[in-house]
Amino acid sequence: MKNKWGFLRSVQKLPPVVWMLAMLVIIFSITIPDYFAWSNITNILIQSVPILILAFAQTLVILTQGVDLSLGAQVNFCTVIWILMANSGIPLLAGAVISIAATVMIGIVNGVIIGNGRISPFIATLGTQYITNGFTLLITAGASVYFSSYIFLFVSETKILFLPLPVWIAAAVFGVTWVMLYRTKFGTNIIGLGGNSEALTLAGISINKSLIKTYAYAGLLAGIAGLITACRVESGQPTVAIGWEFEAMAAVLLGGTSLIEGKGSLVGTIFGVFLIKILQNGLNVEGVNALYQNALIGSIVLTAIILDCCARRYGKNWRNAYE
Amino acid sequence: MNKKLQEFRNSSSFYSFIGLCALVVLCSLISSNFRSLDNVITILRQASVLLILSTGLTAVLLTGEIDLSVGATSGLIGCLCAQLLKAEFPIPVVFLIGIGMGVIFGCFNGFLVGTIKLPSFVATYATNWVASGLAIMVMNGAVIYNLPKGFTWLGTGYIAIFPVVVVIAAIIVLIAYVLLQRTTFGRDVYSLGSNADAARYSAVPVKRTLFLTFVMCSVCAAIAGLLMTARLNAADTAMGDAYGLQTVAAVVIGGTSMLGGEGSISGTIIGALILTVLVNIMNLLGISSYAQPIVAGFVIIAMVLFDAYKRFAKEKSII
Numbered sequence: 001m002k003n004k005w006g007f008l009r010s011v012q013k014l015p016p017v018v019w020m021l022a023m024l025v026i027i028f029s030i031t032i033p034d035y036f037a038w039s040n041i042t043n044i045l046i047q048s049v050p051i052l053i054l055a056f057a058q059t060l061v062i063l064t065q066g067v068d069l070s071l072g073a074q075v076n077f078c079t080v081i082w083i084l085m086a087n088s089g090i091p092l093l094a095g096a097v098i099s100i101a102a103t104v105m106i107g108i109v110n111g112v113i114i115g116n117g118r119i120s121p122f123i124a125t126l127g128t129q130y131i132t133n134g135f136t137l138l139i140t141a142g143a144s145v146y147f148s149s150y151i152f153l154f155v156s157e158t159k160i161l162f163l164p165l166p167v168w169i170a171a172a173v174f175g176v177t178w179v180m181l182y183r184t185k186f187g188t189n190i191i192g193l194g195g196n197s198e199a200l201t202l203a204g205i206s207i208n209k210s211l212i213k214t215y216a217y218a219g220l221l222a223g224i225a226g227l228i229t230a231c232r233v234e235s236g237q238p239t240v241a242i243g244w245e246f247e248a249m250a251a252v253l254l255g256g257t258s259l260i261e262g263k264g265s266l267v268g269t270i271f272g273v274f275l276i277k278i279l280q281n282g283l284n285v286e287g288v289n290a291l292y293q294n295a296l297i298g299s300i301v302l303t304a305i306i307l308d309c310c311a312r313r314y315g316k317n318w319r320n321a322y323e
Numbered sequence: 324m325n326k327k328l329q330e331f332r333n334s335s336s337f338y339s340f341i342g343l344c345a346l347v348v349l350c351s352l353i354s355s356n357f358r359s360l361d362n363v364i365t366i367l368r369q370a371s372v373l374l375i376l377s378t379g380l381t382a383v384l385l386t387g388e389i390d391l392s393v394g395a396t397s398g399l400i401g402c403l404c405a406q407l408l409k410a411e412f413p414i415p416v417v418f419l420i421g422i423g424m425g426v427i428f429g430c431f432n433g434f435l436v437g438t439i440k441l442p443s444f445v446a447t448y449a450t451n452w453v454a455s456g457l458a459i460m461v462m463n464g465a466v467i468y469n470l471p472k473g474f475t476w477l478g479t480g481y482i483a484i485f486p487v488v489v490v491i492a493a494i495i496v497l498i499a500y501v502l503l504q505r506t507t508f509g510r511d512v513y514s515l516g517s518n519a520d521a522a523r524y525s526a527v528p529v530k531r532t533l534f535l536t537f538v539m540c541s542v543c544a545a546i547a548g549l550l551m552t553a554r555l556n557a558a559d560t561a562m563g564d565a566y567g568l569q570t571v572a573a574v575v576i577g578g579t580s581m582l583g584g585e586g587s588i589s590g591t592i593i594g595a596l597i598l599t600v601l602v603n604i605m606n607l608l609g610i611s612s613y614a615q616p617i618v619a620g621f622v623i624i625a626m627v628l629f630d631a632y633k634r635f636a637k638e639k640s641i642i
Contacts, residue, residue, distance in 0.1 A: 067444075069568075113624060119631045120581040122389075123623060126568055130620030137613035246448065253445050291464060295456025302449035309441050 015256045016307040017271045020300075021278065028282040040285070042164060046156075046232075048277040049166040050075065050241070052270065053225040054248040055255075056177045057218035059269045062249070062257050063181075064193040064214050066121035070110060071222045071248060073132035074103045075241035078226025080136050083236030086147040100223035106132060107219020111212030129245075136238045145236040155231040166228045173221060178266050180217075190214055194263070251276055254304050275304065335578035336590030338629060343593050343600070350604040357607055364486060370599035371492035372547050372554070374592060376566055377573040378499045379543025381591045382536040384574055385503070387516040387583025388436055388443035390540045393570050395454035396428050397548035398563025402458045404549055405467045405558030414473050418549065425545025428454065429538030437533035451567065458560045468557035478553030488550050495543065500588045502539070512536060516583025572619070573598050576626045597622070 029035040054071050061068045078099045085095035106128060113124040158165045181187035189210040192200045197207055230236060254272030257264025279300060283293050331337060350357045376393050383390045404421045408414070428450065435446035480487045503509035511532045514522040523529055547566075552558045577594025579586025601622060605615050 113628065117628045117631055118635060119624075119627045120575075122581060123572070123575050123627050126572065127620040127624035127627075130616040130623070134614060134616035134618075134620065138611065138617070142613060250448070250452075258442075291459050293456070294459055295453055298449055298452030298456050302446075302453065305441065305445055305449060306435070306439055309439060313440075 015268060015271075016311050017254050017256065017268065017275055017304055020304045020307070021271055021275050024275065024278055024282065028278070028286075032282065032285050035285075038162070040281075042162075042167075044274075044277055044281045045167045046164050047281065048273050049170045050225040050229050051244060051247055051251065051277065052170045052273045053173050053221050053228070054244055055251045055269045055273050056173060056266060057221035058245070058248040058252045059255070059257055059264060059266055060177070060181065060190055060214050061121070061218050062194075062252055063190050063264055064211060065197075066114060066211070066214075067125065067249065068110065068215065068218050069122065069125040069245050070106060070129040070132055071218065071245040072241040072243060073129045073136070073245075074106055074219060074222035075226040075229060075244060076238050077106070077132050077136045078103050078223050079230035079233075079240060080140055080145060080236035080238055082227060082230050083145045083147045084139065086149070087145065092149060092151055096227055099226065100220060103219040103223035103226065104216050105219070107216040107222070108212055110219070111208075111215035114215065115208035115211035133238075133242075140236070140238045142238060144238070147235070152231040152234045155228070166232070169224065169228060173224065174266065174270070177221075181266060186210065186213060247276060248273075250301055254301065254308070256308055276301065334587065334590075335580065335585050335630065336587060336593055337578075338633065339576055339578050339590055339593045339597065339626065342626060343597050346597060346600055350600060354604060354607045357604060362603070362607075364489075366596070366599055366603050367489045368486050368554075369603065370595050371486075371488040372551050373566065373569065373573055373599060374492050374595040375495050375543050375547040375550070376570045377577075377591045377595050378496055378588060379540035380570050380574050381577075381579055381586060381588055382499065382503060382512060383443075383540045384571075384579050384581060385512050385516045385583055385586055386533060386536050387519065388533065388536070389571070389581070390432060390443065390447045390537065391567060391571075392428070392432065392447040392451040392454055393540060393544040393547075394563040394565070394567025395451045395458065396425070396541055396563070397544040397551060397566065398560065399454045399458040399461065399548070400424050400545045401548035401552035401562060402461045402467075402558045402560060405470060405552050406461055408470050408474055409467055414471070417474075421545050421549050422542055425542040426538055427541075428544070429541030430534065432541065433534035433537035436537065437530040455560070455564065458563075462558070462560045466557060466559050470552070470556055470558075475553050475556045478550055478556070488554065491546070491550065495546065496588060496592060499539070499543075503588060508532065508535060513584055517585070569598065572623050576623060578630060597626075 082095050082099040086092055110125055110128055114121050251272035252269050254275055255268030279297055400421045404417045407417045432447055435441045436443045477487050482490050511527045515532055573594040574591050576597055577590030
């Protein structure tokens with residue numbers, strides 16, 4: 001008897017984002033024929049990849065009670081300099097390494113300003129966002145840059161076990177980030193930073209170093225997302241990722257990571273990203289007028305966040321009432 | 324007098340003020356066009372919309388919250404009013420509807436933050452999303468131009484030698500100043516920002532104060548949206564977007580702390596002027612518009628870093 005209710009209770013404890021996601025999938029699968037066709041599923045997956053990777057980065061940053069507004073700018077920057085370097089004769093692989101190194105540098109700068117300079121992450125990364133985007137527009141004069149190579153198609157079209165390569169890359173990024181966050185000292189420090197940074201200082205841990213590492217890792221992930229994006233659009237686009245940092249942030253918050261308490265989970269973030277992407281994909285396939293999509297997605301995201309917040313506050317009482 | 328001066332020297336906006344003075348001196352040395360009266364009026368005019376938006380946001384930041392929706396709200400209200408004007412509604416009615424929309428958005432934000440207790444960062448970002456979506460719906464993907472003369476007068480006309488926008492901005496700043504510095508509401512705002520728990524225990528009406536600050540912010544956004552539309556003599560869905568983060572930057576450059584409780588309207592005036600003068604001088608010098616955000620970014624970081632350094636030094640001296 002106890003086991004039977006135990007299962008129900010664990011279902012009951014699922015965060016609201018899972019319920020919303022399930023509801024959306026059910027609605028779309030009824031209204032859209034062939035919704036579960038493999039092509040549609042891979043389509044959703046591949047569209048989610050860059051935001052997924054950015055959202056992992058944003059999760060770590062938000063766990064430290066920060067936020068990184070420069071992630072989208074870093075992606076723009078990365079796609080552009082990679083293609084520009086390829087055009088000037090640097091081999092693609094070397095260019096990729098240099099591009100990622102460049103975004104890591106931006107991340108380190110973020111970390112130094114925030115950690116050593118003691119200024120609000122919001123303003124610091126807003127500043128680096130302006131600078132990075134400005135620089136990207138300046139070197140391209142606002143236009144896209146092109147380079148042709150079979151490697152782009154190779155990366156975006158190769159399938160391993162029926163799934164495109166970028167999806168596997170995202171999965172690998174998830175694995176590495178998960179292990180780092182939950183199985184290493186560095187990860188414990190990140191969680192500690194959000195929870196109680198004073199205790200961390202007293203324990204003799206350098207907050208600045210942890211912050212720099214976190215933002216540098218966010219830069220690394222932004223670089224990877226940038227390379228994948230460049231492969232998908234086969235060009236360098238100075239404005240392709242504008243606003244992605246916010247989309248990633250929305251996903252992180254939907255996934256239940258809290259801005260204040262330093263609590264949250266990477267798995268929740270995945271659900272958050274899929275909620276947004278499945279919604280976008282579904283509205284597109286349903287043929288909902290593009291004019292209405294923004295307002296609709298905004299309201300649904302808002303509803304999900306409100307539900308999550310209420311569930312957290314009143315969840316205990318509900319559970320108590322059942323027991 | 325001396326005491327006032329000392330107070331100003333210790334205030335958070337003192338160094339922003341020095342920064343602005345240095346910037347103005349530097350600019351007048353570099354460019355002779357910068358010194359002309361015409362250009363001064365242009366700068367004031369350009370600064371007005373940003374100033375109105377930042378004035379509202381200052382109140383919100385002082386409580387320790389943030390409103391990311393100002394840009395999109397002002398854009399939406401500008402678009403809506405342009406549509407109403409095209410449908411030949413009388414101008415005062417359009418104005419009232421615009422400001423009413425501002426109140427509604429403010430109440431909505433206040434409800435989300437004050438009553439449901441969502442983090443303001445999240446709640447207002449979602450409102451931002453919804454507002455920009457609504458703007459797209461209102462405009463139906465088109466751009467409206469050629470608005471009635473009486474309306475565009477607000478953006479381009481003059482009262483004596485002062486442009487109307489500047490006069491309106493001055494009035495709004497004055498009202499906000501009185502509200503924040505001379506009323507109980509203002510004291511509540513500051514106490515809520517410096518220590519929310521203490522404020523709650525001293526019977527500060529937390530919910531009402533939050534509501535009022537968000538309403539104040541959105542009403543400012545509504546007025547800014549109307550003026551923006553009047554100045555451009557056109558309405559476009561994306562016109563408010565650029566202002567969203569710029570407004571935060573202006574307030575913070577002016578010395579208002581993102582943690583709340585510290586800052587002032589006078590600082591915000593300085594912040595808005597610094598950003599506007601920067602853009603103005605770069606235009607005069609013919610610097611590529613792509614390079615402009617780079618300079619703005621550096622200035623934002625430099626100002627805030629300096630502020631943080633100063634605060635750090637102060638903390639040390641206290642210990």
